[in-house]
Amino acid sequence: MDQLIGKTEEELCALVEAIGEKPFRGRQIYHNIHQRRMLDFDQMTELSKALRDKLTAAAKVTESQIASVFHSTDGTRRYLIRLGDGLESEAVFMPDERRDTICISCQVGCAVGCKFCMTAQMGIKRNMTAGEIISQVVIVLNEVYGAGNETPHGTNLVFMGMGESFLNYDEVMKSIRIMADEKGLGIRPKRVTVSTSGIIPAIYQFANETVRPNLAISLTATTEAERTDLMPLNRKYTLGELIKACRDYPLGERERLTFEYVMLEGINDSDEDARRLVRLLNGIRAKVNLIPHNPAPELPYRASSMERIQAFQQILIEKDLPAFIRRPRGQDISAACGQLAARHEAV
Ligand code: SAH
Numbered sequence: 001m002d003q004l005i006g007k008t009e010e011e012l013c014a015l016v017e018a019i020g021e022k023p024f025r026g027r028q029i030y031h032n033i034h035q036r037r038m039l040d041f042d043q044m045t046e047l048s049k050a051l052r053d054k055l056t057a058a059a060k061v062t063e064s065q066i067a068s069v070f071h072s073t074d075g076t077r078r079y080l081i082r083l084g085d086g087l088e089s090e091a092v093f094m095p096d097e098r099r100d101t102i103c104i105s106c107q108v109g110c111a112v113g114c115k116f117c118m119t120a121q122m123g124i125k126r127n128m129t130a131g132e133i134i135s136q137v138v139i140v141l142n143e144v145y146g147a148g149n150e151t152p153h154g155t156n157l158v159f160m161g162m163g164e165s166f167l168n169y170d171e172v173m174k175s176i177r178i179m180a181d182e183k184g185l186g187i188r189p190k191r192v193t194v195s196t197s198g199i200i201p202a203i204y205q206f207a208n209e210t211v212r213p214n215l216a217i218s219l220t221a222t223t224e225a226e227r228t229d230l231m232p233l234n235r236k237y238t239l240g241e242l243i244k245a246c247r248d249y250p251l252g253e254r255e256r257l258t259f260e261y262v263m264l265e266g267i268n269d270s271d272e273d274a275r276r277l278v279r280l281l282n283g284i285r286a287k288v289n290l291i292p293h294n295p296a297p298e299l300p301y302r303a304s305s306m307e308r309i310q311a312f313q314q315i316l317i318e319k320d321l322p323a324f325i326r327r328p329r330g331q332d333i334s335a336a337c338g339q340l341a342a343r344h345e346a347v
């Protein structure tokens with residue numbers, strides 16, 4: 001047996017049956033791990049001592065451990081989490097007056113190669129398993145709130161850490177189903193957002209999921225040439241086809257597609273870009289998040305000025321395209337969008 005977190009109820013029932021236990025023990029274990037966030041078999045007191053010992057000898061709840069925690073002056077915390085094989089992932093906790101947001105990774109590194117993103121510079125090390133993905137949430141919640149209680153109501157979860165969710169589709173979806181489950185973490189799909197750089201076939205697949213969180217598309221450019229420069233995957237999955245996939249996407253009644261747009265000074269932030277963006281998204285029920293570029297010494301871009309970002313936003317709003325400026329969080333500890341690269345220092 002490897003780690004038990006991230007296994008479905010059915011998988012856990014089969015596992016305990018294989019070691020001579022009644023299947024319902026599997027359901028109890030599932031509940032203790034995912035709903036009550038118990039990471040130690042000895043906390044699971046409704047199991048007999050003999051069974052707890054047997055489990056402790058044969059398996060672990062999770063192999064992930066906190067390697068370091070960095071605290072930002074704005075309350076954001078960046079968690080460096082060591083996985084079973086020694087590689088490291090990152091999760092970010094962002095408290096807010098109304099509700100908290102946890103930003104998680106789904107791969108160690110990323111293969112997509114966006115020019116403005118630090119994670120790209122790591123290359124791809126490997127996909128994370130559903131258990132490793134969920135472990136981040138459990139570890140962060142336990143560190144902030146302690147184990148044994150349910151997920152605080154209204155916690156938001158975003159797949160905007162390291163990696164491209166749609167290049168690790170099956171494990172990401174499995175983790176979402178367990179996290180959405182009332183008997184699991186109980187984080188409702190409407191509180192979860194998956195962000196993609198635009199893996200088009202996966203967008204069509206995602207559209208057909210029964211448990212389906214919100215979808216965010218990282219656009220960041222309004223012409224094919226500009227987007228190919230910034231996001232080389234645009235050669236394969238072109239802007240034109242991406243927008244078509246968005247038009248085909250079956251939005252629920254209250255749903256909207258989110259488009260993320262990293263504001264890069266002098267590159268994609270002109271009035272003309274804003275007007276093109278309006279035309280591109282015309283007819284799609286959308287909102288736009290403008291993300292001021294988070295700089296890093298290794299990246300060749302600068303953030304647009306706040307004045308420029310506001311002028312850009314104004315053009316969208318005047319054309320009835322809702323647009324929001326994302327407040328940078330945790331920049332001082334390298335925790336902001338695009339800064340995650342498993343760093344051991346705050347930079
Ligand atoms: N791989 C996914 C999700 C992780 S990145 C994706 O690309 O969508 C989350 C968001 O941060 C994306 O919208 C991405 O465009 C943005 N981003 C990447 N690098 C950034 C940077 N240096 N500054 C600001 N935002 C950045």
Ligand code: SF4
Binds near residue numbers: 117
């Ligand atoms: Fe990967 Fe997203 Fe960074 Fe692009 S922005 S390199 S897809 S993590």
